[in-house]
Ligand SMILES: Cc1cc2nc3c(=O)[nH]c(=O)nc-3n(C[C@H](O)[C@H](O)[C@H](O)COP(=O)(O)OP(=O)(O)OC[C@H]3O[C@@H](n4cnc5c(N)ncnc54)[C@H](O)[C@@H]3O)c2cc1C
Ligand code: FES
């Protein structure tokens with residue numbers, strides 16, 4: 497067996513010390529060890545974006561990155577974005593615009609929406625191009641785009 | 652995933668020393684090709700040597716001799732958003748902005764892309780057309796000698812690409828017809844102007860990137876009125892695969908050329 501490695505990662509604003517096998521993927525630590533199951537595994541092959549999280553405030557696909565690559569960095573998952581009784585603006589925008597149906601893809605889209613806002617995108621065309629790496633099997637995307645463009649207009 | 656050891660050296664020298672000591676190691680950059688390949692057991696190194704802490708591979712700078720030097724660890728998004736590249740080699744930043752999707756562009760690097768030498772990757776077209784030079788830990792290789800075949804480059808197994816040197820070209824453009832699923836090029840063409848003459852390279856269409864010799868010596872004016880239909884691509888061994896037949900690719904090349912050239916200006 498490979499030697500375990502010790503990592504220090506800031507996950508959802510908490511410093512966490514991990515002792516993991518080198519082969520551990522970020523998604524596995526989040527879901528299996530930290531019980532952060534809001535981040536979903538869809539394709540498991542870096543195509544669909546349902547496993548997206550923010551690494552140093554930029555979207556990455558957590559099914560295709562080793563947790564070892566995240567040592568001394570910060571991760572944000574959907575659990576840090578808002579609470580059921582205290583939704584953040586981006587979640588309110590999805591709720592108000594009917595931006596989800598089954599919700600499986602939604603945590604990934606929320607991460608892309610946040611990076612859209614950080615990158616100061618504004619037009620619908622820019623948003624559509626930005627969402628290239630997020631797949632949704634339910635909504636037909638129209639209301640997701642509406643949700644995100646309305647979030648971009650919020651303060 | 653199966654077991655392997657992980658190393659994160661902080662210098663180029665340490666990385667190479669480690670590589671030479673280990674059984675079947677591989678360097679890890681953005682991991683956007685390597686990690687999915689390992690998950691599918693298409694690649695099974697005993698050790699990964701993560702290059703993320705090596706400062707010599709980072710940064711995008713202008714040198715005194717009018718070239719732009721792009722560190723191998725620069726991500727596709729860093730290249731797409733770099734003002735230095737936008738202002739000096741517009742086509743290159745545009746090309747980077749069309750690779751994969753945003754999350755892949757945040758992680759994937761130019762060094763990883765060219766070392767992997769996927770025949771459908773985008774950067775090789777820019778490197779060849781712009782006559783870029785690939786710098787490694789111990790030598791410099793012109794782009795025309797670097798790409799040998801599908802997934803095969805001139806690199807020795809322990810060799811590390813440190814940076815790519817691009818000559819500044821005020822006029823350049825990239826046009827790609829991509830696979831809708833992956834965004835890889837079915838045909839991708841990069842054009843720039845060298846000494847008032849056109850330089851066009853094609854990726855995605857054959858086993859490796861190639862120069863479109865027939866149009867490469869044309870002056871700008873001639874290029875705009877050239878009959879692209881008469882270009883002969885028989886020698887180039889254009890690929891047929893699930894994405895497109897060779898006939899379709901040939902037609903794409905001929906039909907994309909006018910738009911490519913109009914957009915250089
Ligand atoms: C969904 C998806 C879509 C994609 N679409 C496109 C696309 O449209 N166009 C495109 O061009 N690419 C595309 N790619 C590939 C992407 O650009 C990868 O980022 C790139 O091919 C590999 O770069 P990396 O930094 O991730 O390298 P890694 O995966 O870390 O490494 C790739 C290989 O290069 C070696 N290596 C890495 N860096 C060095 C170095 N400095 N010196 C020596 N060897 C090194 C590694 O050992 C490995 O063998 C796509 C990938 C995905 C997952
Ligand atoms: S599960 Fe990671 S991209 Fe689909």
Ligand code: FES
Pocket residue numbers: 596597598599600601602631632633634635
């Ligand atoms: S809401 Fe069901 S997959 Fe997007």
